[in-house]
Amino acid sequence: MNKNGIIIFIKNPQLGKVKTRLAATVGNERALEIYQVLLNHTQKITSSLKVEKFLFYSDFIDENDIWRNEFYHKSLQNPVEDLGFKMADAFTQLLDDGFEKALIIGSDCLELTTDILITAFDELADNEVVIGPALDGGYYLIGFNFNKIGERSNEVLTNIFLNKQWSHNEVYKEAMHSFEVLNLKYAQLTILTDIDEEKDFLKMRSILDNQANND
Numbered sequence: 001m002n003k004n005g006i007i008i009f010i011k012n013p014q015l016g017k018v019k020t021r022l023a024a025t026v027g028n029e030r031a032l033e034i035y036q037v038l039l040n041h042t043q044k045i046t047s048s049l050k051v052e053k054f055l056f057y058s059d060f061i062d063e064n065d066i067w068r069n070e071f072y073h074k075s076l077q078n079p080v081e082d083l084g085f086k087m088a089d090a091f092t093q094l095l096d097d098g099f100e101k102a103l104i105i106g107s108d109c110l111e112l113t114t115d116i117l118i119t120a121f122d123e124l125a126d127n128e129v130v131i132g133p134a135l136d137g138g139y140y141l142i143g144f145n146f147n148k149i150g151e152r153s154n155e156v157l158t159n160i161f162l163n164k165q166w167s168h169n170e171v172y173k174e175a176m177h178s179f180e181v182l183n184l185k186y187a188q189l190t191i192l193t194d195i196d197e198e199k200d201f202l203k204m205r206s207i208l209d210n211q212a213n214n215d
Contacts, residue, residue, distance in 0.1 A: 003052060003097075003098060003099045003100055003101075004051040004052065004099065004100065004101045004102070004121055005051055005052040005053070005054055005094050005099045005101070005102045005103075006046060006049060006051050006052070006053055006054065006102070006103045006104070006105065006117065007054045007056060007087075007090045007091065007094065007102065007103065007104040007105070008042065008046060008053065008054065008055050008056065008072075008104075008105055008106075008107070009056050009058075009077060009086070009087070009090070009104065009105070009106050009107070010039060010042070010055065010056070010057060010058065010106070010107045011035070011057075011058040011059075011107075012057055012058055012059045012060060012062065013032060013035055013036055013039060014032075014059070015028050015029065015032050016028045016032075017059075018031060018032055018035040019031040019032075019034060019035050019195075021196055021197070022034060022195075022196065022197060022198060022201075025197065025198065026198050030198070034195065034198070034201050035107075037110075037201075037205075038107050038108060038109075038110065038195060039066065039107050040066065041107075041110055041112075042105070042106075042107040042112075043066050043067055045112060045113055045114045045117065046105075046114070046117070047068075047071060048114060049114065049117060049118070051121065052073065052099070053071060053072045053073065054072070054073045054075070054090070054093075054094065055067050055072040055073065055074050055075070056075055056076065056077045056086075056090055057074065057075070057076055057077065058076075058077055059076075060076070061074045061075065061076060062074075077089075077090070078090075082162075083166045084161035084162055084163075084164045084166065085161065085162060087104055087142075087161050088157045088158065088160075088161040088162060090104065091104065091144065091157050091161075092154070092157060095146050095153055095154070095157075099146065100145060100146055100147040101121055101124045101143065101144070101145050101146070101147075102143055102144055102146065103117065103120055103121065103130070103141055103142070103143035104141070104142055104143065105117075105140060105141050106140065108140070108194045108195050108196070109134070109140045109192050109193070109194050109195065110193075110195060110201070110204040110205065110208060111192040111193055111204060111208075112132075112140060112141070112192060116132070116141075116189060116190070116192075117141075119189065120132065120141055120143055120189060121143075123187035123189070124143060124144070124145040124148075124187075125145075126185075126187075127145065127148075127185045127186055127187040128144065128145050128148045128149050128156075128184045128185045128186065129142070129143065129144055129145075129156075129179055129184050129185070129186040129187070130142070130143045130144075130186065130187045130188075130189065131143075131172070131175060131176070131179075131186060131187075131188055131189065132188075132189035132190070132191075132192060133172045133188065133189070133191045133192075134172065134191070134192060134193065134194045135191055135192065135193045135194070136169060136193075136194055136196060137168070137169030137170060137171060137172055137173070138167075138169075138171040138172055138194065139171065139172045139175060140192050140194055141189065142160075142175065144156065144157075148185075149184070152182075155182075156182055156184065159178050159181070159182055160175060160178045160179075160182075
């Protein structure tokens with residue numbers, strides 16, 4: 001195995017169906033507007049990666065969106081409700097297809113960059129797992145070197161993703177505990193901010209705009 005792949009989970013950008021926590025305070029239209037910005041950012045930072053790209057939609061495959069069909073393999077997330085099962089299923093698909101290194105990200109992090117994604121793949125040269133912690137206690141990225149993990153790969157995916165609770169501030173700590181129980185060699189990336197509230201979005205966009213103006 002010597003192939004590298006990135007899995008991207010997105011929700012189809014539909015009014016009233018994205019960033020529902022955000023929409024509760026800013027309304028559905030503003031939430032959709034912010035989510036479109038997040039999608040555009042995620043597409044921008046992944047488009048130049050020299051790896052296979054797998055885009056998993058929440059509801060339906062869109063052949064005419066910003067994700068160019070020649071660069072992204074498009075499919076649907078597993079229809080079960082459980083996020084951990086969805087992620088394990090996506091990773092299993094790449095494992096079964098012979099990928100050595102595989103990452104998964106969502107579309108909620110304006111601070112995530114192409115360089116950070118490249119660093120994540122680089123860390124998997126020496127580690128079995130890489131993880132990017134989020135400020136809210138979750139994580140914005142997790143990835144595996146299935147070649148290094150070897151025959152335990154399915155066991156590792158099961159232990160890390162299945163029978164877990166999601167969307168709380170201990171998700172990252174629970175993942176780290178799983179790494180230790182499984183005796184996995186891991187690397188941690190820099191802490192970044194996921195966009196859960198409008199203040200997160202405005203703060204991150206202001207910081208990034210200032211950085212761009214200073215470059």
